[in-house]
Amino acid sequence: HLKLLGLHKQLFCEPSPVPAKWALSRLGRCGEALRLPITPITAAGQASVGQALIEAGLL
Numbered sequence: 478h479l480k481l482l483g484l485h486k487q488l489f490c491e492p493s494p495v496p497a498k499w500a501l502s503r504l505g506r507c508g509e510a511l512r513l514p515i516t517p518i519t520a521a522g523q524a525s526v527g528q529a530l531i532e533a534g535l536l
Contacts, residue, residue, distance in 0.1 A: 480533055487529040491518060496526050503527065504535060 488497045499518045501507045503526075511517065518526070530536045
């Protein structure tokens with residue numbers, strides 16, 4: 478479980494479920510479409526979650 482700890486922390490880098498949705502879209506598990514009130518993930522959020530996905534061995 479420690480392998481996924483960094484990813485778990487980064488999935489809460491923004492105050493909405495968008496980091497988790499973005500991660501799932503990168504893994505091909507869902508589309509990128511969002512509905513209000515959810516707004517797109519920031520560039521910084523993409524970088525941190527993307528790096529966490531790589532470190533977890535998922536990308």
